[in-house]
Amino acid sequence: MPLPPSILFRSASLSLALCLGLGAAGPARAATPADLLAGYTAQSGAPAAPERGRAFFTARHGKEWSCSSCHGTPPTQPGKHAATGKPIAALAPSVTADRFTDAAKAEKWFRRNCNDVLGRECSAAEKADLLAWLLSLKP
Amino acid sequence: MTSRLSSTPVARALLLPLALTLLSPTVRADRMPTVTPLPAYQQECASCHLAFAPGFLPAASWQRLMGQLDKHFGTDASLDAATQTSIAGWLQSHAGTYKRVTDTPAPQDRITLSPWFVRKHREVAAEVWKRPAVKSAANCSACHPQAEQGDFNEHRIRIPR
Numbered sequence A: 001m002p003l004p005p006s007i008l009f010r011s012a013s014l015s016l017a018l019c020l021g022l023g024a025a026g027p028a029r030a031a032t033p034a035d036l037l038a039g040y041t042a043q044s045g046a047p048a049a050p051e052r053g054r055a056f057f058t059a060r061h062g063k064e065w066s067c068s069s070c071h072g073t074p075p076t077q078p079g080k081h082a083a084t085g086k087p088i089a090a091l092a093p094s095v096t097a098d099r100f101t102d103a104a105k106a107e108k109w110f111r112r113n114c115n116d117v118l119g120r121e122c123s124a125a126e127k128a129d130l131l132a133w134l135l136s137l138k139p
Numbered sequence B: 001m002t003s004r005l006s007s008t009p010v011a012r013a014l015l016l017p018l019a020l021t022l023l024s025p026t027v028r029a030d031r032m033p034t035v036t037p038l039p040a041y042q043q044e045c046a047s048c049h050l051a052f053a054p055g056f057l058p059a060a061s062w063q064r065l066m067g068q069l070d071k072h073f074g075t076d077a078s079l080d081a082a083t084q085t086s087i088a089g090w091l092q093s094h095a096g097t098y099k100r101v102t103d104t105p106a107p108q109d110r111i112t113l114s115p116w117f118v119r120k121h122r123e124v125a126a127e128v129w130k131r132p133a134v135k136s137a138a139n140c141s142a143c144h145p146q147a148e149q150g151d152f153n154e155h156r157i158r159i160p161r
Helices: A005-019 A033-044 A050-058 A103-118 A124-136 B002-006 B009-023 B039-045 B059-067 B081-094 B115-120 B126-130
Strands: none
Touching: A033 A103, A033 A124, A050 A124, B039 B081, B059 B081
16 A cells, blocks of 8 residues: 655655754763874873773772772673662773763763762863773673 | 532531532642643753653752752753753643642752652662662653653552562
């Protein structure tokens, strides 16, 4: 049975909208984790060291929590909020696809969580090291 | 029998309030009054904890909480100014709708220390709260699987071992 013209028209409009990216409600400036890493590395002015990132992630820095208190080790597994117990999707981009794909969101969480773990903001070098390590993790 | 009973003035006086009680949405305490959700609230607040219904705390508590997000129960939950203002305004307009929330202030602005919350959970042993799968009284979903949908009906409670 042929489809009514109205359905065909709507379907064609939808396809067009999807082709133009109008259907996507994601962040205005989509980035890749590699883009963010390049940005942090450029800011720090030195190559990122994944092993330093691993040590940074798992160590405590003079306060009660480490990064791994909420994100777990290794962060290819889901984490759990240290205070509320709420599950947290795995931090590794190879497991959770939208991790580090929105620079503003990444910055917001670095600002908050570095304050909780270190009592200060993280440096660009620390962010670069950490992200380089996270990108090396396979599911 | 019922019809004869309900036709007496005394019975009518008793049944009418009962009927109103059963029909009134505010008394169906297991389900929160529905409010228009705010996507920013879900996005910004529900990463760390359940998107607690605004009706669970009085307006004054939300105002204090939103004014010191950088020191939010031991963590930095700070937001950019525009998002903070938008969420704070939404919370103010939907605050304190849950029954008895406005009767008494919430100690430390904590839902879990509110007298109604303590009373409703008085049968939960101290040991239960400490179980790894529960961890915190703020972890509503641990025992109320439909908490995200605002459903706290006691028949659907599943306390993890």
